[in-house]
Structure formats: C-alpha cells, structure tokens
Amino acid sequence: MDMIIKEKIKQVKKGNQAAFEDVVLYYQDKIYHHCFRMLGNAHEAEDIAQEAFIRAYVNIHSYDDRRKFSTWLYRIATNLTIDRLRKRKPDYYLDAEVKGTEGLDMYSQLASTDRLPDEEVQGMEIQNFIQQEILKLPAKYRSIIMLRYLEEFSLQEISEILDIPLGTVKTRIHRGREALRKKLRHV
Amino acid sequence: MDCNKETVELMHKYLDGELTKDEEIMLREHLEDCEECQKHFHELKRTITLIKSTDTIHAPNHFSTSVMKNLPAERKGTKYVRWLKMHPIMTAAAIFFVLMSGSMFTAWQQDSQLTVSKQDDLIIRGDTVIVPEDVIVEGDLVVKNGNLRVDGKIEGDVTLINGKMIEEYEIEGEGLMASVGEVNGEFKQVDRAFEWIWYHIQNLFKNIFSFGD
Ligand SMILES: [Zn+2]
Numbered sequence: 001m002d003m004i005i006k007e008k009i010k011q012v013k014k015g016n017q018a019a020f021e022d023v024v025l026y027y028q029d030k031i032y033h034h035c036f037r038m039l040g041n042a043h044e045a046e047d048i049a050q051e052a053f054i055r056a057y058v059n060i061h062s063y064d065d066r067r068k069f070s071t072w073l074y075r076i077a078t079n080l081t082i083d084r085l086r087k088r089k090p091d092y093y094l095d096a097e098v099k100g101t102e103g104l105d106m107y108s109q110l111a112s113t114d115r116l117p118d119e120e121v122q123g124m125e126i127q128n129f130i131q132q133e134i135l136k137l138p139a140k141y142r143s144i145i146m147l148r149y150l151e152e153f154s155l156q157e158i159s160e161i162l163d164i165p166l167g168t169v170k171t172r173i174h175r176g177r178e179a180l181r182k183k184l185r186h187v
Numbered sequence: 188m189d190c191n192k193e194t195v196e197l198m199h200k201y202l203d204g205e206l207t208k209d210e211e212i213m214l215r216e217h218l219e220d221c222e223e224c225q226k227h228f229h230e231l232k233r234t235i236t237l238i239k240s241t242d243t244i245h246a247p248n249h250f251s252t253s254v255m256k257n258l259p260a261e262r263k264g265t266k267y268v269r270w271l272k273m274h275p276i277m278t279a280a281a282i283f284f285v286l287m288s289g290s291m292f293t294a295w296q297q298d299s300q301l302t303v304s305k306q307d308d309l310i311i312r313g314d315t316v317i318v319p320e321d322v323i324v325e326g327d328l329v330v331k332n333g334n335l336r337v338d339g340k341i342e343g344d345v346t347l348i349n350g351k352m353i354e355e356y357e358i359e360g361e362g363l364m365a366s367v368g369e370v371n372g373e374f375k376q377v378d379r380a381f382e383w384i385w386y387h388i389q390n391l392f393k394n395i396f397s398f399g400d
Contacts, residue, residue: 017258021251021254021255024251024255025251028246028250028254029244032246032247032250033244033245033246046250049246050250050254050257057258058258058259127242130238130240130241134238134241149235149239150239150241150243170199170203173203174199177199178231180234181227181234184230185230185234187237
C-alpha cells in the first residue's frame with residue numbers, strides 16, 4: 001500500500017490532481033478520526049480534516065519523498081487542531097463539552113430504537129466515558145496518547161510530527177498515561 | 188527502592204520498550220514482592236488497552252469529493268502535458284514536425300501584431316476586431332493578438348490566439364451592452380505559447396491522419 005501511495009504522490013507532484021483523491025480516500029478515516037479525538041466534535045473535525053488535506057495538496061512540493069507521508073500529513077492535521085483549540089474562547093470549552101456528547105446522544109438513540117442488550121449499551125457507555133476522559137486531557141498530552149495508541153506511531157515519529165524533542169515526548173506520554181490511569185482505574 | 192518514583196519510572200520505560208536487561212530484572216523482582224506496584228503496573232497496562240479499545244470513526248461519506256472540490260484549480264497546461272506523456276512517440280514525432288515547420292517559438296515571441304484571417308466587412312477598433320451586426324462571415328475566422336466582438340454572424344469555426352471574446356461592452360451613455368451575435372461553429376481560444384504549439388500539433392496531425400479531439 002505504501003508503494004501505491006508513494007506513486008500517487010509522485011503523480012500529484014507532477015500536476016495530476018485526480019491522483020490526490022486516492023490519497024484522500026486512503027487517509028481520510030485516520031485523519032478525520034484523529035481530528036475528532038483532538039477536537040471532540042464532528043463538525044469541527046470535518047472542517048479541520050478537510051483543511052489538512054487541502055494544505056497537504058497545496059504544499060505537496062515541500063513534502064520530502066524519503067520521509068513517511070503519513071508523518072507529514074499528521075503533522076499538518078495536528079498543527080491545525082492545536083491551532084483551532086487555541087482559538088477557542090474560554091466559554092467555548094463548555095460548548096465543546098456539550099458537543100462532545102453528540103456520540104452519547106447517538107448511542108442512546110440507538111439504544112432506544114434498536115433495544116440493544118444491556119451489556120452492549122454498557123460497553124458503549126464505557127467507550128464514551130473513555131473518550132470523554134481522553135478529551136479532558138490537556139491537548140499536548142492528548143495528541144501524544146492518540147498518536148501512540150490509536151495511530152501507532154513510534155515515539156521518534158511523534159517527535160517529528162509534533163516537532164518537539166524526543167525527551168519531551170517521553171515525559172508527556174508518561175504523564176498522559178498516569179493521568180488516564182487515575183481516571184480509568186475504576187472502569 | 189522507592190516505590191513511588193523509581194519503579195513507576197521503570198514501568199513507563201517498559202511501556203515504551205526502553206528497559207535495559209538489568210532494569211527489567213530489577214522491575215520484575217520488585218513487582219514480585221510489592222503488591223502496590225503490581226496494582227499500579229496492571230492499571231497502566233489496562234489503561235492502554237482501554238485507550239486502544241475505542242472505536243474508529245469514519246469520515247463522512249462525501250468527504251473526499253468535498254476535498255477535491257475545494258482544491259485550487261489544476262494548473263493550465265497539465266492536461267496537455269499528460270496527453271503528451273501518454274503518447275511519447277506521437278509527441279516526439281510532433282515536436283520534430285513542429286521544429287521542422289519553422290521556429291515557432293521565436294515567431295510566437297516576435298509576432299505581436301494583430302492579424303485577422305479575413306478582412307472583408309470587419310471593423311478593427313484598437314485591439315478589437317468587430318463583426319458588425321449586418322455582416323455574415325462565411326467560413327472560419329482566426330484572430331491573432333486581438334479580441335473579437337461578434338455582433339453579426341460567423342458561419343464557421345473561430346480561433347482566438349492571444350486574445351479573448353468580448354461578450355459585453357460599454358457604449359457611452361447607454362451602459363453595458365451584451366454582444367448579440369452568433370458563432371455557428373467550433374470556438375477555440377489559444378492564449379499561451381504552449382497551447383499555441385498544441386494547436387499547431389493538432390492541426391498537423393489532423394492533416395496527416397485525421398487526428399481528432
Ligand atoms: Zn513497590
């Protein structure tokens with residue numbers, strides 16, 4: 001798959017815009033998911049994920065083929081999400097908290113119409129609880145936890161994506177894990 | 188060993204796959220004796236499992252279409268480049284013929300005078316060629332280095348080289364007017380050196396083996 005994507009990017013660099021759609025299709029779920037987990041609401045996640053792909057296209061010539069494309073793409077997406085979080089007004093956090101429960105509403109709707117077995121509903125509630133706790137982490141820890149455990153990047157790659165020293169990545173992942181441990185130990 | 192600090196540090200190193208052999212032994216021996224650290228270690232590993240257990244969310248259906256729609260327009264000329272690349276032998280032959288048929292590049296650069304393939308009944312005002320209202324041009328019309336306004340009728344193809352079709356114009360006192368003429372043939376606009384060469388290549392091939400589109 002990496003080879004195919006590499007070839008597509010070569011074509012995009014040569015000016016073949018249509019080839020970019022395959023790149024989008026290949027990464028869209030991952031990038032959207034990443035943005036959703038960073039921002040906590042679907043609308044903003046879509047907005048930022050779209051922007052990330054557009055920026056990747058516009059700046060495709062600054063991408064160095066010898067490096068991993070995904071690292072480069074995640075860097076763009078992560079910077080955009082952090083930017084967006086910074087621009088939020090303090091009262092927006094309250095808003096985000098409410099918006100973050102979109103998933104919960106969806107699940108409860110599902111539960112009432114489809115009459116899922118109790119166990120499954122409970123499973124979903126746990127999922128939601130975990131997601132809410134991840135969302136409550138400061139963004140600098142959250143981004144690292146997700147890149148490591150959902151996207152499965154190495155610590156070295158995370159240091160490249162976030163453009164911070166490896167030592168800082170280690171300290172933050174350590175603190176992020178401890179913070180989540182305290183919150184999730186009773187789940 | 189200080190449980191609260193050193194051991195926890197080792198646990199995190201373990202989770203990042205960075206324990207040395209000695210440290211691993213140290214951690215294992217401590218965990219065997221210390222229930223509190225065992226619990227801590229277990230909770231950490233479970234936390235990671237829980238994080239990983241969250242569902243993957245899929246991008247909305249229209250996502251890629253929407254990205255593609257919002258990309259800046261493809262650079263003009265790439266379409267031609269792609270065609271040329273897909274037909275390397277034709278391209279080589281075409282370039283040969285083009286070069287043989289005269290130095291077009293210099294011609295393109297030097298020749299900046301307005302020329303019209305037909306002069307009869309047409310009005311030339313500044314850099315604009317006008318087909319007056321009551322005039323019908325029979326056959327193809329080529330305008331080079333000038334614009335074209337059609338108030339009358341053209342019964343043939345129109346090619347504009349380095350110029351544009353004027354659809355609206357201003358008349359003093361009357362404001363903006365729309366051009367009302369018609370072109371009953373193919374309309375082609377060539378405004379870059381590259382497209383100009385392309386135009387010649389196409390004409391050339393049309394003559395050699397009725398090469399279409
Ligand atoms: Zn201990």
